Every structure is written in structure tokens, then in C-alpha cells.
Amino acid sequence: xxxxxxxxxxxxxxxxxxxxxxxxxxxxxxxxxxxxxxxxxxxxxxxxxxxxxxxxxxxxxxxxxxxxxxxxxxxxxxxxxxxxxxxxxxxxxxxxxxxxxxxxxxxxxxxxxxxxxxxxxxxxxxxxxxxxxxxxxxxxxxxxxxxxxxxxxxxxxxxxxxxxxxxxxxxxxxxxxxxxxxxxxxxxxxxxxxxxxxxxxxxxxxxxxxxxxxxxxxxxxxxxxxxxxxxxxxxxxxxxxxxxxxxxxxxxxxxxxxxxxxxxxxxxxxxxxxxxxxxxxxxxxxxx
Numbered sequence: 001x002x003x004x005x006x007x008x009x010x011x012x013x014x015x016x017x018x019x020x021x022x023x024x025x026x027x028x029x030x031x032x033x034x035x036x037x038x039x040x041x042x043x044x045x046x047x048x049x050x051x052x053x054x055x056x057x058x059x060x061x062x063x064x065x066x067x068x069x070x071x072x073x074x075x076x077x078x079x080x081x082x083x084x085x086x087x088x089x090x091x092x093x094x095x096x097x098x099x100x101x102x103x104x105x106x107x108x109x110x111x112x113x114x115x116x117x118x119x120x121x122x123x124x125x126x127x128x129x130x131x132x133x134x135x136x137x138x139x140x141x142x143x144x145x146x147x148x149x150x151x152x153x154x155x156x157x158x159x160x161x162x163x164x165x166x167x168x169x170x171x172x173x174x175x176x177x178x179x180x181x182x183x184x185x186x187x188x189x190x191x192x193x194x195x196x197x198x199x200x201x202x203x204x205x206x207x208x209x210x211x212x213x214x215x216x217x218x219x220x221x222x223x224x225x226x227x228x229x230x231x232x233x234x235x236x237x238x239x240x241x242x243x244x245x246x247x248x249x250x251x252x253x254x255x256x257x258x259x260x261x262x263x264x265x266x267x268x269x270x271x272x273x274x275x276x277x278x279x280x281x282x283x284x285x286x287x288x
Contacts, residue, residue, distance in 0.1 A: 007057035009271035010246055013253060015130060015207055016160040016181040021088050023246060024271050025060035026053045026264070027211065027257030031075055032068045035100025039071055040259060047079035052261050054084055056268045062184070062209065062255045064092035064134055065115050065122075066103065073122040081124035090130035090182075090209075091119050092164060094137065094145070107137030109148035116152050132162035132184060136170060146177040153178070162207070168200040182207035182253075189215035189226070189244050189287050201251050213254040215241040215287075225286035235273045240283075242270035247280055 010024035031046035033039055040046045053061065061080075063072045076089060083089070093115035095103045112133075119128060131149065136142050152158050162182030163174055174180050183201055185194040187210035201208040219226050220237045230240045238256070245254040256267040275283075 005056075005269045005272035007053075007059070007268055007271055009057075011250070013207055013251065015088070016179070017205070019088060019129060019160065020086075021060035021253070022057055023060075023253050024058065024242070024268065025062060025209075025253055025255040026050075026058045027255035028061055028063040028072045028076060029067050030257040030259045032071045033100075036067055037097070037100035038068065040075075042259075043075065045261075046075050046259060049259060049261055049264055050076060050079040052264055053268075054080065054087060056265065058268070059084075059087045060090065060253060060255070061087070062090045062092075064095070064132075065119050066092070066095040066097050066134065069097045070118075070122060073119055077122050077124040083125075088129045089123055089125065090132060090162070091123065091128055092132040092134040092184075093119065094134040103135075105135040105137040107133070107135075107140040107142070107145035109140075109144055112145060113148050113152065116149075116157060120157060127157055127159055129159045130162055130182060131158045131160070132164050132182065133174075134164050136163075136166065142170070142174055143177050146174055150178045162209075166197070168196055171197075171200060171206070180206060182209055184209040184211055186210070186212050187245075188213050189241055189283070190217050190219045192287070198249055198252070202249055206251065207253050208249065208251050209253045209255055210245055211255065213242055213245055213256050214238045215244075219287055225283055229275065229279055229283060233273060233275065235269070236266060239266060239270040239273050240275075242267060243273035243275070244280065244283065246271070247275070 007022040007024045096106045160181040164184040
């Protein structure tokens, strides 16, 4: 099934009201080394995954300068530039790396400005369609961090701006400085602590980008409600997890990531999985 399904089947969302993307995207964190650190074992394989994603209708690719660091952005630039019409690459800055699996927020304006310039160079872009503040730095007022981003937006280097790992009051605070078109938080069927953020995004037509989109834990166990429903629909548990996100809200843009073409094709297959309202209700009930 996965081979026939195209990401277009997931429907579209207009980022910022003027930038259409297919709702099922690709997260480019996993195309780096272990611990999201250094080069991948198979750089050519990583580029194949990126090119195959675009072939399968993915036109929303999410990365960050801290993935690698620098590696994910560079591979995207090498694999996809010059970009096919309509392909949107979103990136993030504001986390520094001092080793595998170590992430430290730095939101100083001069640092963020440098990161934007470096992202443009690595991605081979003249403008970043969606730039996201990876984390709010507790040591730097968000107004200062986003002030420089607004300047870069006015210079034409950034089109739209998003946030990551925030609560509604922080989005409100940021929106006083700059227009916010997306929020990227941890969210999946088995971890819904950001339900308030999803609702805020729905009310304000802001894209909600769930990272870690596949359900885990007892929900996903063999013989569980997800597994049973997946078998009934000739699908996998991860396909059902992604399909549920697409079902959950029209502002939801899931970005499952992988370093394998076969797994990518399976993930895209989620766009073709359809369950009845009753089936989704049963799964949601089990998830509580």
C-alpha cells in the first residue's frame, strides 16, 4: 500500500495563510549520527531518503541547525538544492550542542543572527520559509531573541516564524513581537500533555507540528487496541499513530523521521489509512 500512497493524500495546510504544504511532512533529525551527533553511517543513503520523500509528495521538511550539529541542514542542501517547486524547508535555531544527546538553549540575538546566516548557507537558500526558535532561553527575554528575527524577516531572510516547546501564554508573549505561524511540541496519542496548545493553535489557525509522533508504551503493545485496529486495516501501529494525528486536527502537521527508505514509505502510507469515527473514539478512550 505504501508505494501507491502520496503525502498529498494527507491534505494541505497554509502556513501563515499563504504557504501551502502537504500536512504529512518529514523530520530530518534522524539523518545524522548516533545521539543526533556527527555524520550518518551512510550519507548517500540519507540523501536517498530525502529525495524519495520529495518523490512521495512530501513538500514540508523540518530540520534544525543543532541536528548534527549542521549535518542535517548540509545534507538537505546537497540532496535537494535546487529545490523542486513548492518544497518548504523549515529549520530551527537556539539550541547549542556540546556532545551527543546534549542540548543547551542559547537565545542571544547575535548568536541567533549568526545561526540564520549559517542555515541559509548550508541549505543553499536565500530565504528560510519557516524559521523556528528551538527553545526559549530562560536567560534571555523572548522579546530580545525574537527582535533580531523580526529584523531578519524585514530583510527578507526569513518568511515565517514559529516556536518550539511552548505553552499558550508563551505564544501570546511572542505574538506581541512577531507573527507566529507554527508551534512544534512533543505530542502523540500516548503523550497528550500539550492538548491546551493544540486547542490554542486550532483557535488561531497556527500549525501544530508534533515531534515524536508515534505512540509508545502499552498503547502500542502487541494485542493492544492500536495493534488490533492496525491489523484490521492492514496497517502498522506507527501508520495508525500518524493517521490519528492527521485525524486529530486540521492544523496538525506530523513530521515522522527516519534514515531508511522502506520506513519512510511506510510512514507516508499513513496518509491513506482511514478509520471510522467509532474506531478513533475507541482508540482515544484506550489512550486515556
